[in-house]
Amino acid sequence: MWAWLHRLASPKRFYRWSGTLARWAGWFSLLLGVSGLYYALLASPPDYQQGESVRIMYVHVPAAWLSMFIYMNIAAASLISLVWRIKVADMFAAASAPIGAWFTFLALVTGALWGKPMWGAWWIWDARLTAELILLFLYLGYIGLLSSIDERDTAARAAAVLALVGVVNIPIIHYSVEWWSTLHQGATVTKFEKPSLPWSMLRPLLLMSLSATLFYIMVAMRQARAELLSRETDSSWVRELVAGQLGSGSR
Amino acid sequence: MDEFLHMGGYALYVWVSYLLGLLVVVVNLWQTWRAERVVWRQLKRRQRRDESKTS
Amino acid sequence: MSLLRAGSALLRRDLSLAMRQRGQWLNPLLFFVLVVALFPLGLNPDPNLLRTIAPGVIWVGALLAAMLSLETLFRSDFDDGSLEQMALTSHPLALLVLAKSMAHWLVSGLPLLLMAPLLALLLNLESHAVLILLTTLALGTPLLSLIGGIGVALTVGLRRGGVLLSLLVLPLYVPVLIFAAGAVGNAQAGMAVTGQLAFLGALLALAIALAPLATAAALRISLD
Numbered sequence: 001m002w003a004w005l006h007r008l009a010s011p012k013r014f015y016r017w018s019g020t021l022a023r024w025a026g027w028f029s030l031l032l033g034v035s036g037l038y039y040a041l042l043a044s045p046p047d048y049q050q051g052e053s054v055r056i057m058y059v060h061v062p063a064a065w066l067s068m069f070i071y072m073n074i075a076a077a078s079l080i081s082l083v084w085r086i087k088v089a090d091m092f093a094a095a096s097a098p099i100g101a102w103f104t105f106l107a108l109v110t111g112a113l114w115g116k117p118m119w120g121a122w123w124i125w126d127a128r129l130t131a132e133l134i135l136l137f138l139y140l141g142y143i144g145l146l147s148s149i150d151e152r153d154t155a156a157r158a159a160a161v162l163a164l165v166g167v168v169n170i171p172i173i174h175y176s177v178e179w180w181s182t183l184h185q186g187a188t189v190t191k192f193e194k195p196s197l198p199w200s201m202l203r204p205l206l207l208m209s210l211s212a213t214l215f216y217i218m219v220a221m222r223q224a225r226a227e228l229l230s231r232e233t234d235s236s237w238v239r240e241l242v243a244g245q246l247g248s249g250s251r
Numbered sequence: 252m253d254e255f256l257h258m259g260g261y262a263l264y265v266w267v268s269y270l271l272g273l274l275v276v277v278v279n280l281w282q283t284w285r286a287e288r289v290v291w292r293q294l295k296r297r298q299r300r301d302e303s304k305t306s
Numbered sequence: 307m308s309l310l311r312a313g314s315a316l317l318r319r320d321l322s323l324a325m326r327q328r329g330q331w332l333n334p335l336l337f338f339v340l341v342v343a344l345f346p347l348g349l350n351p352d353p354n355l356l357r358t359i360a361p362g363v364i365w366v367g368a369l370l371a372a373m374l375s376l377e378t379l380f381r382s383d384f385d386d387g388s389l390e391q392m393a394l395t396s397h398p399l400a401l402l403v404l405a406k407s408m409a410h411w412l413v414s415g416l417p418l419l420l421m422a423p424l425l426a427l428l429l430n431l432e433s434h435a436v437l438i439l440l441t442t443l444a445l446g447t448p449l450l451s452l453i454g455g456i457g458v459a460l461t462v463g464l465r466r467g468g469v470l471l472s473l474l475v476l477p478l479y480v481p482v483l484i485f486a487a488g489a490v491g492n493a494q495a496g497m498a499v500t501g502q503l504a505f506l507g508a509l510l511a512l513a514i515a516l517a518p519l520a521t522a523a524a525l526r527i528s529l530d
Contacts, residue, residue, distance in 0.1 A: 041269075042255070052259035059272045098282070102275045109271055113264045134477045141474040148464055157527045158460050162474065165456055165520050169478050172509070176481035183488060219279050226286040233294060242294045 002084070009086040011228055012237040022221040029214035036207030044200050053117045054201075060110035062209040063103045064128070066216055067135055068170075070100035073220075074142070075167035078160035088228060090156035093163065094146060095223035099216055101139040107132050127181035131174050138166045312397050313405040320409035323382075330378050335417045338371040342425045353430045360429035361439070361490035365483055367425075368418050368443060372450035373472055375414035379406060379455055380462045380525070389462075390529055399522035403459075407451050407518065415447030431494070438493035438503075442486035445506040452510075452517040453478050459524035482509065 007013060040058035047054035077093040080086055111129045112122045123129070145162055149155035197205065232238050258265040307315075324330045345363045346356055383389040392402050422443055426436045457475035461467030489502035 046259060051261060053261040053264055055258070055265050056268045059268045063272070063275075099279055102279060106271060106275050110268045113268045117261055117264055134480055137473060137477045141470070141477065144470050144473055145460060148461075148467070148470055151530075154463075154527060154530055158524065161456075161520060161524050161527065162460055165478070168516075169481070172481045173477070176484040176505075180484045180488060215276065215279075219283050222283045223286050226283075226290045229294065230290045233297065238294070239298070242298045245291075246295060246298060 005084065009088050011088065011232050011235070014088045015225055015228055018221045018225055022218045025214040025221070026218040029211045029218060032207050032214065033211035036204050036211050039204035040208060044204050050118060053114060056110055056114040058204050058208050060107060060114055061205055062212040063107035063110060064132060065209050066212050067100055067104035067107050067132065069213060070096050070103065070216060071135065071138070071167065071170070074100065074163050078163040081156065082160050088224065090160070091224040091227040092220060093160065094156065095220045095227065097139060097143050097146070099219055101136065101143060104132060104136045104139055108136065125181065127178045130181065131177045134173055142166070309397050309401060313401060316402055316405040317409050320406055321412060324409070324413040331413045331417055334371040334375040334414045335421055337374055338367050338418050338421060339425065341367040341370055343428065356429045357431060357494070360426065360431040361487040361494070363429060364422065364425055364439065365487045368447065369450065369479055369483060371418060372414065372447065372454060373475060376454040376458045376471065377468070379410050379458050384462045389525065393526060393529055399525060400518040403455065403518040403521045403525070407455050411448045411451040415451055418447055419443045435490055435493040438499055439490050441503060442489050442506060445503065445510050446482050446486045449482050449510050449513050450479065452513040455521040456517055456524055459521045459528060463528040482506070
């Protein structure tokens with residue numbers, strides 16, 4: 001059964017299927033993104049309490065979701081890399097990290113922008129935002145470790161260990177920050193606690209989240225492929241690929 | 252149209268959020284294009300060098 | 307040589323090395339006291355204010371002092387090649403790491419514990435909360451050594467890994483800080499602390515079981 005995984009991970013095969021995946025993901029991301037924006041900005045109601053500022057949710061929540069999803073992907077890829085020694089998993093993880101850091105940053109800033117009109121303060125130590133801040137540090141540490149070790153494969157393996165240690169800690173961090181937050185803010189509703197959303201608001205939320213996820217997949221796949229090409233320059237399949245591209249006169 | 256831009260008084264917060272989102276998308280796309288461009292340039296240069304050697 | 311004898315030999319070796327270099331246990335301790343003493347100076351020495359911030363300040367001080375002391379865990383062994391020798395023995399590296407972590411705690415964590423009552427005095431911490439403070443330090447400082455060990459192992463091969471080490475390790479320390487300072491704060495208010503202490507205990511058990519494994523894996527990678 002794992003032979004399937006190994007075959008899929010062979011550089012040449014990975015290059016082919018990831019290209020197809022990236023292309024589909026890209027187009028669907030665009031499609032869903034455009035319709036998501038339409039619903040988010042135009043065709044959804046303002047909130048009864050928050051007014052038009054609720055529209056920030058359609059950027060903040062997808063960003064926050066992605067920040068977690070990407071970290072999970074990095075952890076999964078790290079596990080695959082360490083256990084089965086599959087190099088493309090390393091490349092995918094390394095490509096994912098900056099994207100994850102950007103979306104975490106976006107989640108934090110949109111969180112502040114959402115919070116200012118609501119609570120009157122740019123930053124409150126709300127459980128979710130605080131945990132998001134710590135997640136940003138986890139990302140930066142991962143990226144920092146990758147870039148400070150010169151030897152590429154050693155760096156990838158060290159970063160993989162770090163990612164797995166981080167992923168074990170994430171539930172612990174979330175739990176402790178939740179506890180700390182309720183301790184200091186009482187049992188009042190944390191502002192991002194949503195009661196069940198009406199479909200008119202759920203729809204743009206889902207569209208934007210899906211669009212963002214597919215965007216991530218496209219970008220991560222393309223960057224991983226670029227890294228793969230630069231590492232496999234001397235192999236025959238790459239030579240054939242380049243020759244083909246030069247011959248057809250494109251790119 | 253005016254009301255749309257005004258966003259019920261929250262214009263600054265809402266539009267900055269969306270623009271930032273757009274910025275993140277653009278930055279990541281740009282990084283991707285740059286990585287691909289660099290690699291392809293190297294590969295093509297190498298290929299041309301090899302071809303001129305054999306011809 | 308049996309595993310137990312190897313472990314205790316390693317423990318004794320690290321302890322005697324540390325005893326010879328006073329800085330190893332003295333520096334983090336002095337840093338701890340200094341950091342805590344800075345707060346009244348930077349804020350104001352009003353006893354009520356100090357009492358309120360005491361749990362957090364003492365714990366942040368302990369955290370920073372622990373971070374400062376982490377380098378000594380593997381640095382000299384890495385530099386002179388003994389770490390490589392340890393990795394090559396037939397004993398599981400994780401258990402040797404556990405022995406080293408224990409030595410590290412005895413040298414850098416235990417002194418903090420012993421100094422804490424004095425600092426509690428300086429910050430006007432209520433006497434009924436001091437026992438809880440010591441309990442959280444007793445549970446927490448070994449945690450700091452164990453978790454910190456993973457970070458050190460990942461960065462030991464780097465020339466100037468100090469800042470990166472802080473970035474790697476501090477997010478992992480946050481839960482310890484939250485529950486430890488929270489427990490002391492609860493004790494001050496006369497509320498129950500069993501939940502927080504139980505959580506710290508559980509974290510410690512988890513760390514003793516898992517952290518040496520991660521540290522050993524990281525060491526093998528750094529030694530490559």
